[in-house]
Amino acid sequence: MRPTERKLTLALGHNGYKLTAQRRSVLKAISNSHEHLTPAEVHERVNQENSKIGLVTVYRTLELLSELGLICQVHREGKSQSYTLAPSGHHHHMICSECGTVADFTDCDLGELEARLSRETGFEIEGHLLEFSGRCGDCQEQAGRNADD
Amino acid sequence: MRPTERKLTLALGHNGYKLTAQRRSVLKAISNSHEHLTPAEVHERVNQENSKIGLVTVYRTLELLSELGLICQVHREGKSQSYTLAPSGHHHHMICSECGTVADFTDCDLGELEARLSRETGFEIEGHLLEFSGRCGDCQEQAGRNADD
DNA sequence: TGCTAAATGAAAATATTTTTCATTTAGCAT
DNA sequence: ATGCTAAATGAAAAATATTTTCATTTAGCA
Structure with missing residues (x-):
C-alpha cells in the first residue's frame, strides 16, 4: 500500500x-x-x-x-x-503559473512579522496564507527552447 | 472631491x-x-x-x-x-475572520525567502500572495464583553 | 450473514459569472 | 451649446460552479 x-x-x-x-x-x-x-x-x-x-x-x-x-x-x-x-504539517505552496505544478516548502519565518503586526494593529493573528507564483524549471527550459526556433 | x-x-x-x-x-x-x-x-x-x-x-x-x-x-x-x-503600491492584507475588516500593511520582507526558494527549487518567482487572518481589536473586545454576561 | 449508519448517484435547486445585443451616454470636435 | 461616435450600460439568456434532496447501495461491525 x-x-x-x-x-x-x-x-x-x-x-x-x-x-x-x-x-x-x-x-x-x-x-x-x-x-x-x-x-x-x-x-x-x-x-x-x-x-x-x-x-x-x-x-x-x-x-x-x-x-x-x-x-x-x-x-x-x-x-x-x-x-x-x-504534506503533513504547516507548509506553503509555490505554483507554476504555466503548468500548474505545485512545490511545497515548510519554513516561512513569518513569526517576527506576525508579532510586529499584531503589536501595531491590535489584531490577534490566527493564521496566514502564503503562496509564491512563478515559472518552474521545466517551463523555463521549454520557453528557452521555443525561443531558439 | x-x-x-x-x-x-x-x-x-x-x-x-x-x-x-x-x-x-x-x-x-x-x-x-x-x-x-x-x-x-x-x-x-x-x-x-x-x-x-x-x-x-x-x-x-x-x-x-x-x-x-x-x-x-x-x-x-x-x-x-x-x-x-x-492603497497604492505593493501591500498585503490582514483580515478579521469575524467582521471581515481589512487592514493593510506594506513591508513583507519576503525577499530573502524568495531568493532561497528560487535557488533551491529552480523556480523563477514572479509574485506572492500573503494574507494574515485573525481577530481585529473590536471583535476581541466584543467577545470579551459577551463573555462577561 | 445480516444489520445499520454512512456513503453514493441522479436530478433538481441554487449560486455565480459571462456573453450577447439593443439602447444609452461621456467625452470630444465642432 | 450641439451632434457624433466609441464606450458603457442593462436585461435576458447562457454557461459554469456548487449544494441540496432523497432513494438506493454498501462498508464495517455484531
Whole structure:
C-alpha cells in the first residue's frame, strides 16, 4: 500500500468514516498529479479509469480529504478552487503559473512579522496564507527552447 | 472631491475609459467599507442608494477597477471572490475572520525567502500572495464583553 | 450473514459569472 | 451649446460552479 493510501485508511478510521473505492480514487488522482486540480478535473481523471464516480461525490470527497488534512486548497486569482496533495504539517505552496505544478516548502519565518503586526494593529493573528507564483524549471527550459526556433 | 475619486478620474482618463456614475458608485461603496465585499454585496449597497445599477455592471466595474489598481481581491478559503480598496503600491492584507475588516500593511520582507526558494527549487518567482487572518481589536473586545454576561 | 449508519448517484435547486445585443451616454470636435 | 461616435450600460439568456434532496447501495461491525 502506498504511504498516501495508508494515511487515508488511518485518517478515515480514526474519525469514523468509511474507506470506499471512490475516496481512494479521488485521493489517488490528486497524489498522482504534481498540479493542482479543480473538482471537475479530478472528476475527469477519476472517470478515465473504469470507475465512473459522480461529480457530487468528488465535491464531497474533496471537502472531507481537506478536513482530514490529506489535501489542501490552492488559491489562484479568479480561478475556481483547486486542490493539491498536502504534506503533513504547516507548509506553503509555490505554483507554476504555466503548468500548474505545485512545490511545497515548510519554513516561512513569518513569526517576527506576525508579532510586529499584531503589536501595531491590535489584531490577534490566527493564521496566514502564503503562496509564491512563478515559472518552474521545466517551463523555463521549454520557453528557452521555443525561443531558439 | 475625495482622494479616491480623484484617483478614479485620473486612472480612467489616462487609460481612455469614461467616468460614469456607476463607476463612481461602485468605488464609493468599496471605499466606504472597511470590509471586503463580494460583487453581490457591492451591488446591494450601491442599490440601497437611488441609483439601481445592474449586477453585470458591478462585475465589469470590479474587474476594471482592479485592473487599474484602485481595488484588489481578498482570498478567503471557499468563499466567492471579494474586493477591498487598494492603497497604492505593493501591500498585503490582514483580515478579521469575524467582521471581515481589512487592514493593510506594506513591508513583507519576503525577499530573502524568495531568493532561497528560487535557488533551491529552480523556480523563477514572479509574485506572492500573503494574507494574515485573525481577530481585529473590536471583535476581541466584543467577545470579551459577551463573555462577561 | 445480516444489520445499520454512512456513503453514493441522479436530478433538481441554487449560486455565480459571462456573453450577447439593443439602447444609452461621456467625452470630444465642432 | 450641439451632434457624433466609441464606450458603457442593462436585461435576458447562457454557461459554469456548487449544494441540496432523497432513494438506493454498501462498508464495517455484531
